[in-house]
Amino acid sequence: MNSVFLERDKTLLVEITEEIDHHAAEKLRRKIDESITRYMPRKVVFDFNKVSFMDSAGIGMIIGRYKMVNMIGGTVQMKNVRTSIRKIFEMSGVAKIIPIIDIRAS
Amino acid sequence: MSGLYENEMKLEFVSKSNNEAFARIAVAAFASQLDPTIEELADIKTAISEAVTNCIIHGYENTKGIIKIVSKIFANTLEVEISDTGKGIENIELARKPLYTSKSNIERSGMGFTIMESFMDDVNIESVVGLGTKITMRKIIKKVDPQEEDKMLDVAELGGR
Ligand SMILES: Nc1ncnc2c1ncn2[C@@H]1O[C@H](COP(=O)(O)OP(=O)(O)O)[C@@H](O)[C@H]1O
Ligand SMILES: [Mg+2]
Numbered sequence: 001m002n003s004v005f006l007e008r009d010k011t012l013l014v015e016i017t018e019e020i021d022h023h024a025a026e027k028l029r030r031k032i033d034e035s036i037t038r039y040m041p042r043k044v045v046f047d048f049n050k051v052s053f054m055d056s057a058g059i060g061m062i063i064g065r066y067k068m069v070n071m072i073g074g075t076v077q078m079k080n081v082r083t084s085i086r087k088i089f090e091m092s093g094v095a096k097i098i099p100i101i102d103i104r105a106s
Numbered sequence: 107m108s109g110l111y112e113n114e115m116k117l118e119f120v121s122k123s124n125n126e127a128f129a130r131i132a133v134a135a136f137a138s139q140l141d142p143t144i145e146e147l148a149d150i151k152t153a154i155s156e157a158v159t160n161c162i163i164h165g166y167e168n169t170k171g172i173i174k175i176v177s178k179i180f181a182n183t184l185e186v187e188i189s190d191t192g193k194g195i196e197n198i199e200l201a202r203k204p205l206y207t208s209k210s211n212i213e214r215s216g217m218g219f220t221i222m223e224s225f226m227d228d229v230n231i232e233s234v235v236g237l238g239t240k241i242t243m244r245k246i247i248k249k250v251d252p253q254e255e256d257k258m259l260d261v262a263e264l265g266g267r
């Protein structure tokens with residue numbers, strides 16, 4: 001996982017670079033929470049471009065981060081989400097709460 | 107029954123979370139002889155990952171146990187059985203419900219069974235409290251060539267088993 005904080009618009013870009021399952025979620029959660037606590041962003045954008053696999057562990061992971069960012073008054077977006085992963089966000093209702101911007105093919 | 111393609115494999119591994127990726131990749135590799143599309147393969151991987159994770163966090167509650175996978179191919183159908191000898195499910199109807207989880211404290215979403223059901227063609231749950239749980243899932247791999255598919259279906263009907 002890489003994260004970049006843009007001072008000017010107080011946006012935290014979080015690029016996830018691994019498969020998201022129950023095994024990976026724990027460490028990912030800790031690293032993202034550290035970045036959020038450090039930067040107190042107004043907006044967090046999760047980039048899924050390098051996520052080739054995600055199961056339902058990703059739902060809890062994203063919703064948990066959403067709640068945290070929401071509490072400090074920020075917003076959350078997701079981008080570059082491939083079809084197989086988007087299906088999971090849609091069927092679980094996550095996509096209704098957290099907008100998926102810049103929909104990519106496949 | 108002539109011409110009915112059959113194959114079978116078995117896997118056993120300990121309930122460690124880093125075996126989640128191993129299990130889904132192994133079953134996907136086995137399934138790939140049916141020539142699934144990328145989307146079908148992603149569906150299979152996700153369903154396997156859900157069932158194996160459930161054995162680890164619910165069946166064995168993060169203690170050490172053995173997870174067993176038996177996978178079979180009949181004509182164009184993939185069947186996967188995933189079982190644990192852990193604590194079992196008290197109320198299967200409730201467990202199947204979207205968003206139901208007994209572990210909301212660890213950010214579980216309760217969407218595991220819903221994902222298995224929507225990504226596979228058939229999902230069966232057998233469970234006895236104190237003895238364990240067995241999930242049996244089937245997915246029909248749709249052939250791209252419709253003529254080929256008709257042949258496969260005829261063979262599957264005749265061959266049954
Ligand atoms: N192998 C299992 N052994 C015991 N209980 C299980 C097993 N699989 C599922 N369950 C029960 O069914 C519930 C729903 O499972 P699931 O839909 O995968 O959601 P989640 O894993 O997010 O809780 C679990 O919370 C658990 O109570
Ligand atoms: Mg589950």
